[in-house]
Amino acid sequence: MLEIKNLRAKVGDREILKGISLTVKTGEVHAIMGPNGSGKSTLAQVLAGRDTYEVTGGEATYQGKDLLEMAPEERARQGLFMAFQYPVEIPGVSTMYLLRAGLNAARKQQGLEELDAMDFLSLVKEQAKLVEMDESLMNRSVNEGFSGGEKKRNEIFQMAVLQPKLAILDETDSGLDIDALRIVANGVNRLRGPDRAIIVVTHYQRLLNYIVPDRVHVLYEGRIVKSGGKELALELEDKGYSWIEEKLARA
Amino acid sequence: MSTSTKTIQDLTEQEYKYGFVTDIEAETIPRGLNEEIIHLISEKKHEPEFMLEWRLKAYRHWLTMKEPTWHNVHYPPIDYQAIFYYSAPKMKKAPKSLEEVDPELLKTYEKLGIPLAEQKLLAGVAVDAVFDSVSVATTFKEKLAELGIIFCSFSEAVLNHPELVRKYLGSVVPYSDNFFATLNSAVFSDGSFAYIPKGVRCPMELSTYFRINAAETGQFERTLIIAEEGASVSYLEGCTAPIRDTNQLHAAVVELVALNNATIKYSTVQNWYPGDREGKGGIYNFVTKRGRCLGVNSKISWTQVETGSAITWKYPSCILQGDNSVGEFYSVAVTNNYQQADTGTKMIHIGKNTRSTIVTKGISAGHGQNTYRGLVKILKGAANARNYSQCDSLLIGDKCGAHTFPYIEVKNSTSRLEHEASTSKIGEDQIFYCRQRGISTEDAVNLIVNGFCKEVFRELPMEFAVEAQKLLGVSLEGSVG
Numbered sequence: 001m002l003e004i005k006n007l008r009a010k011v012g013d014r015e016i017l018k019g020i021s022l023t024v025k026t027g028e029v030h031a032i033m034g035p036n037g038s039g040k041s042t043l044a045q046v047l048a049g050r051d052t053y054e055v056t057g058g059e060a061t062y063q064g065k066d067l068l069e070m071a072p073e074e075r076a077r078q079g080l081f082m083a084f085q086y087p088v089e090i091p092g093v094s095t096m097y098l099l100r101a102g103l104n105a106a107r108k109q110q111g112l113e114e115l116d117a118m119d120f121l122s123l124v125k126e127q128a129k130l131v132e133m134d135e136s137l138m139n140r141s142v143n144e145g146f147s148g149g150e151k152k153r154n155e156i157f158q159m160a161v162l163q164p165k166l167a168i169l170d171e172t173d174s175g176l177d178i179d180a181l182r183i184v185a186n187g188v189n190r191l192r193g194p195d196r197a198i199i200v201v202t203h204y205q206r207l208l209n210y211i212v213p214d215r216v217h218v219l220y221e222g223r224i225v226k227s228g229g230k231e232l233a234l235e236l237e238d239k240g241y242s243w244i245e246e247k248l249a250r251a
Numbered sequence: 252m253s254t255s256t257k258t259i260q261d262l263t264e265q266e267y268k269y270g271f272v273t274d275i276e277a278e279t280i281p282r283g284l285n286e287e288i289i290h291l292i293s294e295k296k297h298e299p300e301f302m303l304e305w306r307l308k309a310y311r312h313w314l315t316m317k318e319p320t321w322h323n324v325h326y327p328p329i330d331y332q333a334i335f336y337y338s339a340p341k342m343k344k345a346p347k348s349l350e351e352v353d354p355e356l357l358k359t360y361e362k363l364g365i366p367l368a369e370q371k372l373l374a375g376v377a378v379d380a381v382f383d384s385v386s387v388a389t390t391f392k393e394k395l396a397e398l399g400i401i402f403c404s405f406s407e408a409v410l411n412h413p414e415l416v417r418k419y420l421g422s423v424v425p426y427s428d429n430f431f432a433t434l435n436s437a438v439f440s441d442g443s444f445a446y447i448p449k450g451v452r453c454p455m456e457l458s459t460y461f462r463i464n465a466a467e468t469g470q471f472e473r474t475l476i477i478a479e480e481g482a483s484v485s486y487l488e489g490c491t492a493p494i495r496d497t498n499q500l501h502a503a504v505v506e507l508v509a510l511n512n513a514t515i516k517y518s519t520v521q522n523w524y525p526g527d528r529e530g531k532g533g534i535y536n537f538v539t540k541r542g543r544c545l546g547v548n549s550k551i552s553w554t555q556v557e558t559g560s561a562i563t564w565k566y567p568s569c570i571l572q573g574d575n576s577v578g579e580f581y582s583v584a585v586t587n588n589y590q591q592a593d594t595g596t597k598m599i600h601i602g603k604n605t606r607s608t609i610v611t612k613g614i615s616a617g618h619g620q621n622t623y624r625g626l627v628k629i630l631k632g633a634a635n636a637r638n639y640s641q642c643d644s645l646l647i648g649d650k651c652g653a654h655t656f657p658y659i660e661v662k663n664s665t666s667r668l669e670h671e672a673s674t675s676k677i678g679e680d681q682i683f684y685c686r687q688r689g690i691s692t693e694d695a696v697n698l699i700v701n702g703f704c705k706e707v708f709r710e711l712p713m714e715f716a717v718e719a720q721k722l723l724g725v726s727l728e729g730s731v732g
Binding site: 048049050052071072073075076077081082084086087088090091092093097098099101102103105106141158162 | 678679680681683684685686687688689690691692694698699701702703704705706
């Protein structure tokens with residue numbers, strides 16, 4: 001699904017990703033953990049194609065294609081979805097409208113017929129239930145006046161509608177209370193399946209109580225310094241990130 | 252002159268075959284303006300004496316006036332003696348099919364979703380057997396006549412309904428009003444006239460089916476709409492298709508009169524040639540539009556979408572004279588490349604319990620300069636008058652500008668006014684968010700801009716609203732890297 005080799009990226013003069021290699025296979029869920037400033041969000045944004053970051057080296061292959069060559073909308077249409085850490089507000093544009101435009105752009109490219117308003121509505125209603133999303137929110141302007149939890153839930157709802165092949169969740173758990181966390185996690189778990197891969201970027205272990213990852217990677221100062229199974233997350237929770245720092249200092 | 256300019260001009264100068272047939276002469280009056288020219292214009296139009304006198308009064312007053320300089324737009328001086336004040340149609344060779352038309356122009360029509368038959372008409376292709384609106388127009392004209400609605404060209408109205416013209420002409424925008432309106436009063440060529448009799452609700456949007464005709468506007472157009480007691484009408488002006496014209500100065504006047512319990516809704520989509528990317532050429536659109544809510548409980552509502560012209564100078568206004576009368580102004584103004592717009596409204600509250608609403612959306616891209624200028628004036632007798640104003644500006648890029656000049660004069664302490672203003676920029680993060688959902692940059696900008704304008708678009712008649720959205724996209728094309 002996704003193969004990253006020695007990926008390097010910088011913003012301005014500051015190098016943030018210093019050679020990341022990661023392989024995510026179809027059907028897998030990977031968690032990327034790390035302290036603040038380790039480069040987690042940068043990695044997510046680089047994969048989604050944000051041009052604030054300049055890729056300075058390495059490669060990324062997505063479904064056999066050169067991901068870094070693709071425009072952000074191209075990546076999205078080919079099934080790459082990112083749930084934003086800070087979802088933006090778009091006044092006057094409803095979530096429904098945004099989603100339909102996005103979904104139909106992808107369908108058009110795949111040679112499929114565009115969904116008409118009725119078909120789209122029934123698809124949306126079905127998915128809204130999964131993330132316990134109030135229908136009135138979907139008809140409101142994108143994220144405008146939404147609470148932090150509603151914004152995050154809206155991201156998961158959009159993911160459910162767009163049915164991506166590779167979903168990247170950028171700190172979707174931050175700022176969520178325990179109920180919202182459970183709803184978000186359920187939404188993600190329902191999407192899990194043999195045709196998809198999910199990358200969960202998080203600072204805390206608690207989300208991984210609900211979304212149990214196949215692999216856990218620890219990102220530190222722009223490098224993956226440790227990888228392991230789901231138990232690595234628990235170990236991190238137990239010992240804290242300082243444990244990694246100390247280990248690295250000793251090495 | 253580019254091919255497209257030429258073909259469109261060919262169209263506008265062609266004898267119009269459908270609907271309003273006006274007397275069209277085949278000759279041209281010499282350049283420049285003097286009393287003799289005004290005599291000639293009036294004579295050629297076979298106008299009654301009162302019209303000639305009115306024109307002359309306006310002309311003599313115009314000579315004493317100075318061109319205004321208070322607005323926030325810049326242009327080289329206009330030589331008023333170099334203009335043809337009566338240009339009769341010249342028959343040029345029209346293209347035989349769409350293949351002969353500038354492909355750039357066709358591409359724009361395509362984007363606007365203009366039906367093929369209409370494209371041909373707009374592009375000036377010989378259309379005799381193509382466009383079926385002849386019959387449509389005739390059918391509707393008959394239906395209107397049954398209801399006693401008069402809808403015709405201004406020239407026809409002067410000849411056939413002189414008593415109405417005499418009573419209402421200049422009653423809202425007097426001949427002495429301002430430099431450009433006064434010039435228009437002296438030399439206006441033609442325009443539209445609508446009269447809705449007592450108690451009649453006009454059953455269709457006026458000019459929807461006549462809009463090609465409406466596009467055939469002169470340089471000095473004049474419109475007069477009268478809604479009698481209890482009457483209501485929705486009037487559409489303009490055309491979303493790009494009309495190119497080599498006349499640089501356009502000075503139109505629109506007067507609306509609403510009597511007791513009458514409603515007039517006036518919607519405009521203006522898409523005159525804005526000039527090229529470097530700011531060369533383009534139309535100066537200096538328009539005076541004003542409505543008088545003469546009767547109690549009357550209502551006048553202006554909705555405008557201004558995307559064209561090199562310079563727009565326009566303040567559709569309401570004089571709220573009748574008690575409980577209502578004035579509304581909804582506006583979207585777009586300036587891209589080197590366009591300049593100084594536009595807004597005046598709400599003059601005279602009667603008791605009068606209410607007005609102003610919602611404006613200014614969008615600046617490229618080197619565009621967008622100014623909102625508005626006046627809310629509450630006179631002494633306007634007890635319990637209310638106004639709500641909302642002026643929002645959206646900036647695309649960092650070379651454009653947005654300016655807001657709201658003037659408020661209140662002479663009655665029982666009135667209530669609210670004013671809200673905001674300026675925002677289309678954010679990189681908003682565009683990226685849309686792209687991450689699979690939407691191209693161009694579509695993302697359209698989406699965001701249309702969202703920004705939503706409150707105004709929903710005031711437009713349905714069919715117009717759809718076209719206006721597309722038009723916005725075309726106008727802003729290439730504005731984001």
